[in-house]
Amino acid sequence: MAAWETVIGLEIHAQLATSSKIFSGASTAFGAQPNTQACAVDLGFPGVLPVLNAEVVNMAVKFGVAINAEITAKSVFERKNYFYPDLPKGYQISQFELPIVGKGSLSINPEEGITKVVGITRAHLEEDAGKSLHEEFPDQTGIDLNRAGTPLLEIVSEPDLRSAREAVAYARKIHTLVRFLDICDGNMQEGSFRCDANVSIRPLGQLELGTRTELKNINSFRFLERAINIEIERQIGLVEDGGQVVLETRLYDADKNETRSMRSKEEANDYRYFPDPDLLPVEVTVDDIEHIRRSLPELPEQIRSRYVDSLDLSDYNAELLTGSREIAAYFEQALAQAPAHAKLLANWILGDLSGALNKSSLEIEDSPVSAEMLAGLILRIVDNTISGKIAKQVFDAMWTGEGDADAIIETRGLRQITDSTAIESLIDEVIAANPDQVEQFRAGKEKVLGFFVGQIMKQSKGKANPGQVNQMLLDKLRNDA
C-alpha cells in the first residue's frame, strides 16, 4: 500500500464589515425581512450603475499589508457572467486578472513548537449574490436579495497545507487576523466567514498534484476538519480501489458527515470575464499603503512574540491569548493591573475563566468577571491574602455577582491565617489529638505528614497558609522528637 500525501488549499470568503454594500448604499445588516435591504442597484434594475464603497478598498489593503502582500497599484473589477436567479445582473462584479492583494504569506502553528509558513496567492474584492430559498415555497423558489452586493474579500491560499489540522490552523489564523483588523466580524453561522477547501491526494514524494475536489458548505472549523478528513478517506479509498478522483465541487453534509457531488467542472460555466466598463480601476498609491500600515493595530503575530519574549509565556498560552482581539484585550487590561504576574493571569484566563465562559456560552467581552476584577483576585493570591484554593471560591462568588475579590474575602472572612501563633495553636491541637500518627511519623513514616496538613487545613476552614503550616508542622514534629 502506497503512502499518500494530502494537498489542501483554502478559499476563504470574509464578508467585510462595512455598514453599506460594496456598490450601493443599501444596508448590510444581517437578518432583515427578505428583500428589504436591496435597492435598485442590488436588484440589477435597468440603467442603474455601481459605485464603489471606498471603505472596502481600505479593508482589503489592511489585510494585504498584514500578510506582507504586494498591493496592486491599479486593480480592476471584472464581470463574471452567469445566469442564476439570485444573481440579479446576470454577472457578479469580482476581480480576476488584477486582484487588489497579490502574493503574501502567513505563519501558522499547527502543533506546539512547530511553525509553518503558508503562501497566500491573492485576495480579491467581489460582491456576494443573494439567496435562493427552496424550502419555504412548494414547487417554487424564493429569492432574497438582501445579501446581494455585500462586500467580500476572497482569500486564496497556495496548496501548501498538508493535513486537515494544518488547514484548520490556517483558517483560524485568518479568522483571528481579520477580526483583529476589524474588517470582518468572523461570524461563521451567519456566513460572514466561509471556507471552501480544495483537496487532493498524491503518492508521497510525487511532485505533480493530484486531481482536486472543491468542498463547499462548511460553516465551522470543526466541520472543516471533518469534511477534509472524510474527503481524504474517500479519495484514498477510491484510488486504492482503482478508481479516479474527478474534478468537481462537493457539498459537505454535516449531519451525515459525508461529501457528495454537487456539479462537475465540465458542466461549469464559461464565465466570460471582462473588465467592468461601469467601474474605473481601483488606484492605491504607495502613500495610501503607508498610511494604512501606520494605522494598523498590533497584529496577533506581533503580540504573540511579545508575550513569549518579554512575558515569558509558553507558545501555547501566547497563541491562545491572541486567539481573538477580545481575549488579548482582556489579558492586556488585567496585566495593566497586575503587571508582574503575567503567567498567573494567563493560567486563570485560559483555565477557570475560559471554563466558566464556555459553560455559560458567553464571550469574554460579556464576562461577569471583568479583567480588573480578575487582576484584583490575582493580587490577593500573590500577597498571600488568600490561597489558590480559596481563590477559586472567590472567583465563583465574583462570577455570581457578589462583588470584587476584596469585598468577598472580607464579607466571607476568607483572609488567610498567616499569624504564626494562631497556626501554632492549630498544629498543637491536631498533634495532641492524634498521638498514634505522631508515633508513626517518628517511626519514619513521613507520609502521615499529609494527614496532619489536611487536618490542620480542615480546622482552619482552608484559611491557614499552607506553606507556613507545612514548615511549622515539620519543625514541630522533628524538634519534639
Next chain:
Amino acid sequence: MPAMTTTITGIQRGLAAGQFSSVEITQDYLTRIGLFNDSINCFITITDDLALQQAKAADAIIAAGNAQPLTGVPLAHKDIYCTDGIKTSCASKILDNFIAPYDATVIEKFNQAGAVMLGKTNMDEFAMGSSNENSYYGPVANPWDFERVPGGSSGGSAAAVAARLTPAATGTDTGGSIRQPAALCGISGIKPTYGRVSRYGMIAFGSSLDQGGPLAQSAEDCAILLQTMAGFDPRDSTSIEQPVPDYSVQLNQDIKGLKIGLPEEYFAEGLDADVARVINAAIEEYRKLGAEIVDIKLPNSGLSIPVYYVVSSAECSSNLSRFDGVRFGHRCDNPVDLEDLYKRSRSEGFGDEVKRRIMIGTYALSAGYYDAYYLKAQQLRRLIKQDYEKAFTAVDAILCPVTPEIAFKQGDKTDDPVSMYLQDIYTIALNLAGLPGMSIPAGFSQGMPVGLQLIGNYFEESRLLNLAHQYQQVTDWHLQVPEMK
C-alpha cells in the same frame, strides 16, 4: 394650428414676454403629436396629463418670477431614459410592462430645471440599429419622406424634432445614434465627450461608448439643453468630475483662424457623390467664415466598424443579462423550469437584432476567443484614439460627413446587417475614442437632408457649438421644415 417652428430660445422669449403660457404651448405640441404621431410613430408613450400638470406648475413659477432657462419648455425623451412611474421600454417587448421606479439623472435634471415632458420617443430596441426599424413598437417614418427611415437609434427623437412635435428631445449615442438620425432628419444634435453626461438611469447598451445628448433645431438650442444635461454625477463612476462651462458664452465667437481638418479617409470611396457635394459646399462656407481648412489623416479609420461591433456587442451581451424574466419585464407563460424560464422569456422578449448582438458579444468573450476578439479590439481601440489625439495636435476641429448617403427607404437594408452597420462608418470612431461630435444640417440631396459632422477634442463641446452656431448664422438649412403631406 400654429406652424410650431419655435425654437427653445423662441419659447423662452415667448414665455418670458407672456406671449403664451407653458400650458398653451404644451397643449399645442400635444395636439400636433395627436395629429402626426400615427403616421410618424415617433412616440411610444405620450404623457399628456403629466405634461399639462408640469406646464401648469411651470406657469406658476414663471408668474412668481422664479423661472429658470427651461421652466415651462416642452421636451421629449428617448425611451431609454428611466422615468419614475412612467413606462420605460427601450422599445423592447421585454420591457413593455416596465414602469421605472426612479428617474435617470438626466430626467431628474430636466425636472429640476422645470422642463415639461411630452412623452417618450421611439428608438431601435436597446439602441441597437441605424434605422429605427428594430422597435417592438414599429418603425419610425422620416418626416421628410414617410417611406424613408429617420436613422437610429434615436430615430423617434430626431423625427419628433424634425416634425416639430417637440421643440427638442434627448437621445443617446453609442455609435452615432444621435448624430446619424439628426443628419437624416435635418436637425442638430451633439454627442458630448464620454463622461460629460451621467449614464445613471440610461439603460445601458455599450457602457464604455454610451453617451446622452440633445437633439434640437439649432446649435444654440443644443447648448441650452447640454447645459442642463452635463455634469458630474456621483452615481456614475465614469462621469467626469470637471466643471461644466457656460456653453452659450462661446457661441458667438469669431471662428477666424481656427484650423479645421478634413480626414481623407472620410471622403474616400463609399461616400455618395451628391452628399459629398453638399459637404464640400459647407467646407467653402467655413472657409468664408475665416477657418483654415487642412487635410489630415486618420489611418486606422478602417478598423472602427469591426472594433465597434466586438466591443459594443461584448458589453451588451453582459448588460442585457439582467433581462431574465425573474424580477421585472417580460416572463414567458408557465415555465417548466429555470432554464425554460430564461430561454423563453429572453427568446420572446428580445428582437432579432438584439439577439444577434448578444450572440456576437457572447462569442467574442468566450474562453479561447477572448484574446483574439475582445482583447484585440481593445488594443485597436487605443490606436484609433491615438489617431485622433495626434490629429488634434494640428487642428482645432475635424469636419466630415455624418453618413455616406441620405436616408434610405424602409426595408432596404433590413436583410443586410453589414450594409446597415456601414451607415455608422463616420460616426463610430468618436465613440471608441470618447470624443465629442456634432451633426448639423448642411443641405439637401434628392429632397432629403444631409448632415455635416464636427468633431472636437475632449471636453471641447463649446468649440463644436461655436462652429455650428456660426455656420447657422450664415445658412438656413437648419430652419427648413418638412411639409409632411
